Amino acid sequence: MTIKCKVKSIEPLASNxxxxxxxxxxxxxxxxGQYLMVEMGEKDKRPFSIASSPCxxxxxxxLHIGAAEHNAYALEVVEAMKQALQDxxxxxxxxxxxxxxxxxxxxRPLLLIAGGTGFSYVRSILDHCISRNKSNEIYLYWGAKDDSQLYAKxxxxxIAEEHSNVHFIPVVEDAQADWQGKVGNVLQAVESDFESLADYDIYIAGRFEMAGAAREQFTQNKEASSANMYADAYAFI
Structure with a gap:
């Protein structure tokens, strides 16, 4: 269903x-965990996860939109939003x-995994679970190029300090000398931390390749059930 929106604000979260x-x-x-489509044209609809929670x-x-110069798909949406805000x-x-x-x-305990601005997807889920006072253990792994991209760290x-059932594990590819978290690939970090994922509901947002790799690695190596793995990508791959 097409819905008209006003752009209320645009704020930088991190570089681009x-x-x-x-x-x-x-x-x-x-x-x-659902998403919306921004209509750029009659047959041009672009998906973005809703970062807010329904409650x-x-x-x-x-929305959290990563729009680097090489990413015209997202950059054009941000420019359209800026124009709409202006006029x-x-x-x-x-x-x-x-x-x-x-x-x-x-x-079941929840494992939330995000790459980059895929964080918007897991943020909605995390906030919703907290607002509903769910007691399930929640592990949130957020992978990024470097610390500056972890804009909600x-x-x-x-949140993890306030809620004993919430565990936040940041993972960066390029670490500075004072970095205290994990370094490397976010899926590898998950694999090294869990003996088995058989009992987990797993929610994943990132590039399609990442979601595909997670399903393959976790089902083969960590006893995860593909029926309990959720990602928008799985509707397409």
Whole structure:
């Protein structure tokens, strides 16, 4: 369903990464982990995870868009958003979409894995679980090129400090001398930390290749069940 939105704000989160708040003219009912499509043309709809959670979004939809110069697909959307903010025009979205939302009835522990701005997907799920006072153990692994791209690190450390069932594990490829977290590939970090993933619900957001590799590695090496692995990518690969 096409819905008109006003762009409420655009704020930088990290280098070439933006937080965009949209105010839809009619409320959008969605589940934690779903995405929306930004309509750039009649046959040009571009998907972005909804970073806000359905229980605490106050009518607004939050996006985190990584738009480096080489990524025209996302950069063109950010430029359209900036133009709409400037002149007060509408942005059309199609929402909600996706089947990889959080399974609220499950009492299994959650493993949330994000690469880059895929964090927006797991952020919605994490916030929703916290707001619902779910007691499941939640492990959030966030992989990025370097520490500067982990734009919500302080927020996540505070959440983990406040909620004993939440565990945040940041992973960077390029570490500075004072880096205290894990270094390398985020999937390898998960593999090294868990003996078995048989009992986990696993939610993944990142490049399609990453989601595909996770399904292959975790089912073959860590006893994960593909039926309990969720990612938007799995609808296409």
């Amino acid at each position: 990464t933006y937080q965009i708040l949209l105010h839809p003219e009619t409320p959008v009912a969605f589940k934690a 605490r979004h106050e009518g607004e939809l939050e 007060g025009s509408d942005i059309n979205i199609d929402a909600p979409h996706g089947d990889a939302w959080v399974k609220e009835e499950s009492e 302080a927020e996540l450390l505070a």
